[in-house]
Amino acid sequence: MNVSAVFSWLQRLRTWWVILKISLEERLVYRGDFMLGTLMRFLPIITQIFLWNAVFQAAGKSTIVGYQFRDVVAYYLLTMVSRAFSSMPGLASGIALQIRSGEVKKFLVQPVDMLTFLLAGRVAHKLAYYSVAVLPFALVFFVCRGYFNGVPPVDVLVAYVLALVMGFLLGFFLESCIGLIGFWFLEVSSLLFVYMLLSFFLSGHMFPLDLLPHPWNRVVDFLPLKYVAYFPAAVFLGKVPRELLWRELAIEAAWIVVFIVLGRLMWRAGVNRYSGYGG
């Protein structure tokens, strides 16, 4: 590697560091917002606990589709972690906005790839957010430790961490594809809404996907959505058979590649279309 390449890498690293620092400061300055915000995220879990408690009591049996009451609670807590990694607030709408305002042009001129740039920013934001939010998370999990069956074995744990990181990547590339639709479609927000809706229901954010009656439980199995919320939680809870673990992760990786490639193609086609307008 020559000197200038090293220099440009350093430069990039520094930009990234600045983004990280600014995000952190932003987190800290609105103290009321931040503290309340992080803790309140867990409030809906409380009502879920009571709801499922009532459901299990009325069911008169200790398991529903293989879930005990405490599994369901643990599941909801774990989807919070999954979503912490995979949710991308403002990503798609931000991309669409940049396209509409013409701000994307700067990525045509500068030697930075937009998606890479956004990914770096996103990592920084997530790091900043959760380096502070880890405390409330830890607190909640400690308080709720009774709902868990201890720590899973090492290979499952490794798969879990992989599933989380890949969930982040999948979430990022999937949502950036939706944002890139903005090249063709002005009104991305309604589309995004449909996505959010489907994702809330079909990613397993709302309930363990195993509860879905046939044939729906098969349908969600073939969708990428389950990897952003359900899958990591299911891995942790041992709901995914050990022999299928690595196969599932491979499928997830394939989905990520699909969306990376799709994003590239869309970007190229979109940029062509853009410059075609001469705008």
Add this chain to the structure above:
Amino acid sequence: MPDEPIIEIRQLTKTYRVYQKPEGLWASVRGLVRRRYREVRAVRGIDLTVEKGEFVAFLGPNGAGKTTTLKLLSGVISPTSGTARVMGYIPWKRENAYRRRFALVMGQKNQLWWDLPAQESFRLHRHIYGLDEAAFESARDELTELLGVRHLLQQPVRELSLGERMKMELIAALLHRPEVLFLDEPTIGLDVVAQHNIQEFLREYQRSRGITILLTSHYMKDVSALCQRLVIIASGGIHYDGSLSGIIDTFSKHKIVTLLFAEGSFPHAAERVLAPYGEVKEVQPPRIKLRVERTKVAETLSALLARYSLDDVSVEDLPLEDVIAQVFEHVDHQEEARVG
């Protein structure tokens, strides 16, 4: 009581606490626990009396306290200390009886419904102020006629130009026929024509109705076109209160003397040669402008006439803008001296 002044302000003071955003990461962390505030004294013990039917201008640099004073008088905010009475009411009590009798127009804010025709906003005002149909319509027609915006009533406000929008804002504010009108930078950002139109309108309206107007502005044009009385506010205090011409007598220590030299008599190295007579402002042969102390004008002129052959001489006051800028600077220096 007819002799009672319409606006009376005594020792009015408004102090804000401003949160100081700490710089840097560690400071932000500490900001979680303890916040630091800075006190800003926006208005410092102002005294002012305005008689019915006066048109008074508040002049001052940004952040001088003009707008804060108007907001206090409109009852939008409450003072830290001091009193004010407008038409006998204490503004910040926000009595409906008071609110029916005055209006505030802010050039930088708009109150009309953005996506609807101004007409609809006016109708809303009618209901809020409980105006009867006939009074409302006659006021609206008169005002739209005077401002020449009748044809725009049906257009969504977002499609109007800035000047047209400002006119609509004025109409909305005047529909209930307020006796006291507060105008905060009503011509800000407008082009010269629109500015002129609004000035014309205000002058005409104020004269025919005999209402009392307090106006803040950056534009000397507004002030000199409209107001008999000028109040200079800077750093939260009043630094001048009087007529427009009086300000020159009070603050301007200099006059501008323009000399037109006769053919061939234009001095060599004029700048240096003429320096003893006054500050050379401009050299444009055969013309030279000098800034001369007021008290020495006669003396200087006779000396110059004795030495040079001049075709013409004129003596003028400094432009008003310059004088006022000097006043502001003066206040700033005082401020610094006090703080430092």
Add this chain to the structure above:
Amino acid sequence: MANLWRVYLRVFLTFAANSLVRDMSFRANFLIQCISSTSWAVMNLGFYLIIFVHVDEIGPQTGWGKYEFFVFLGTTWIVNSLVQTLFMPNMHEFSELIRTGNLDFALLKPIDTQFLISFQRIEWSSLANALLGVVVVAVGMHQLMTRPEHPLPLSAVTIALYLFYILCGVTILYSLMISLASTSIWLGRNQTLYDFWFYITNFSRYPMEMYRHGWGVVLWGFFTFVVPVLLVINIPARVLARPLYPDPSVAWPLAAFTLVATVGSLIVSRAIFCRAIGSYRSASS
């Protein structure tokens, strides 16, 4: 007095008309909003249908069976959609007015400021959910009234009471909302306002017997007596669907207390609003 009412009614109607004109000039947007809010609701229904695949009742011996729960859910939508139609856009606008300093104009008007702030905008599109709610309530009630054993009776008085308690519920939620929104005068930018609103009202969306054991009692007490959001949907839904709990000895005191809570929260929120306006500083430009 009558005259005063007329002024307020007129102003309200003008607000409603203006909002409708405005909404209609963005018709596509209007339609999208209708569809999106109803689809959230339908999804929620889907969630409970899935639960009812696995159980017959929510909570043992509570009487919240599938169709009773339809009534409950429909009531949730009706109440929330009324709040969203009438107040949600206004509270958002209120924070915005504070931020931009445009609250000045509201303070100048010779009309109650809280009234002006609360009713300025009406989001007609949110009414779609109320319609959906009425349908779901009707379906649920029809099933309950035609079931073979113990068909549920329905009288005009019941319907009147139902509507009345819906009104109480809307009032309680409104009071909470304006209290929360008023805090943005002190706190400045307040993004968590909505989250907070959502999380608090989240507790109201479930039958209250869910909270009747363990440390749930604390929550039950808090959200009934301190921040009475638990009454908002439970009381009207109960009037109509008559689940098993609570028995009449508790039901009537609870219904009476709802009245007290409604008036109380209105008074408290008014006090908070007035204090907040007192410390308004008016952002310049």
